[in-house]
Amino acid sequence: MKIAIVSDTFYPQVNGVCNTFAKMTEYMDKKGTDYRFYVPLWENQTSIDPDRVLRFDSFKPWFYPECRMAIPNRRNYIKLKNDLDRFQPEILHIATEFSLGYMALKYAMENGAPTIMSYHTDIPSYLKYYNFQLIENAVWAYFRWFHSYAGINLVPSQATMDQLQAQEFTNLSFWKRGIDLELFSPKHKKEEVRSQIAASGEILLLYVGRISVEKELDVLMKAVKILGDRGLHFKLAVVGDGPYRQELESRRDPNVVFLGYRSGKELQSIYASSDVFVFPSGSETYGNVILEAMASGLPVVAPYSGGIKENLVAGFNGVAFEAGNETDMAEKIEFMIIDKGLRTKLGVNAEKSVEKKTWDSVFEELFLLYSSFLKENREFRKLSA
Template sequence: MRIAFFTDTFLPQINGVAKTLSKFVDYMERNHIEYKIFAPSFKEQEFYSNVIRAKSFKFVLYPQCRLSLPNYFAISKQLDEFNPDIVHVVTEFNMGLCGLKYARSRNLPLVSSYETNISQYLEYYNLKFLESPSWKYFKWFHNKCDINFCPSIATVDLLKEQGFGNPKLWERGIETDKFSPELKDPSFKKSINAEGKLVFLYVGRVSPEKDLEIFVNVAKRLNEKYYDKIHFVMIGDGPSLKDLKDMAPDNITFTGFLTGDALTKAYASSDVFLFPSPTETLGFVILEAMSSGLAIISCNAGGVSDNLIDGYNGIACREKQEDDYYNAAEKIINDESLRKNLANNARAFALTKDWDRTFDGLVKDYESLLLEKPTMDKEQCS
């Protein structure tokens, strides 16, 4: 099987889309699946023989993605030589459009991923007037595809509500050896002056759609009663960082962007993951926190609801309901056995999320579509 991927985000960027695709690359290499990835260029990037880069610039609305300037004719020539069996468009922007055009011009099976709720982000950027046209565009794009893979049941349901054709669940895994409670390091709490304290952690993009004012406000309210017992850590970067720093109490540590051992140690050395974002299609960081053995307090919206089991591996909160997060945090502060039970169950749940199993399922879906394609061709020609 030969697969061509088109994406507007890839390594060295670090986000759920790039992470999933890079893990799939490892899987394809191990299983001798041929592939080509068409992705944007970056100033600092590693060389991959199967990755073809196009000039790109930052997408102002959502900097996790880049707007590429692909040369369609050059890409078509490369793809004709590669002769793909199937095309997978990972994002809906310039690179995705290039893949869509090529697949349809060659009558190839075409699948897509729906990874980011950009239409839902618009309200946070004072662009709600674009919500309806953006949904129309995404619906047009994805309805050109034979299958639209979604990272959660909630996202499948959302696309069905919006009139998208053929949404299908493609679950995701987690590296349970990399994100592990075994990596706990006492030096982490010491470095942030939080020795002997309960650490509440957030990891992710620091941006309006994450509702991080809730994180800061809950910290302030908890400090009125528990200041000597608690500390807060926010890992990540983004457009809201300066404003959050300005409003934050002195026991919130902002680390900036962390990767590798520094990130996994921070996860494992914290105690509670506090995540108020209501806009996730999956919420990879929830799985990373669970795998690291943290109790979860999270907004029970979007893709998070696939993995958060209220009272078992975390405490579910309603969207934008600050009191829910405060009450959950206070409950955990005052009940150590509850925190430990939630943390142990979170780790056990994460151990069921195997990457190879999820990729095996994706490849089977590819194979099923390839078997259907001759029938589709006959129907289109009749």
């Protein structure tokens, strides 16, 4: 099977989508799949791409400065077209609605390429955080038009499927997410890592993710202030970076430590050495970090909202609070801080609840879907000939 994957999100960027494609690459290499990735070129990129990755001249969008998007010009389109003509993919998988995705869709429409798309980020819901809510309906209209050309539209969670069905998207199927149980495990716990952050034996809360307004970190910071005012003994470690970090750091909360980006063994140890994972965002299409935390043996405090509902079972592997309500979040975190027995019980359950969510099982299901789609497409073409 020959698969071409088009995405505006790829390494060296760091997020859940990039991680998913990295794991997909490992799976395809292991299975001997013939594939190509078409992705933006990053400025000052030092890593050398394998032959299976083709990069395109790009720019930094003002609304997401950590991202790159391919320049939508004729030069990039001809580069994409020529390589796809040479590669002749059996499936064109488009994972972005933006410039590179639009060019790939143009190619698919002109050449009849069998096309699958995947929906990764709830962009329309993010608009209100940047005072662009007036264009939300227009963005939905464009997304709906764009995805109408897909034979299959892949979504990561039931919540996302429900959302897109309400917006009249069609041909929806699941592509869920997995976890590497060797990378994320309680066995990576290190007391020296913990003591560097919580030197006085405080309960260690952890947030991992992009530091931006749409992640609703204001809710978390207000909850932390409430807990601090109550005299509770804790520290919050914030792992990640983003445009809102400077604003949050300027508040100088003594209970909050900003660690920046962390990866590999360092990130594994931070997860496993923490006590509770706290996550304020209610607009996730899935929430990969929830799986990482649970696999590391951490109970989760998060809103029962969006894709988080896929994994959070309130009272079993974590506790849920009302999305956007800092007082409720503070109360739920307080339960976890003061009750070690509850933390331990929910943490053990959290680890158990993800033990079957392996990446291999996720990609086996995806490639069965690919194969079924390819078979149906071939049969349709025979009937149409």
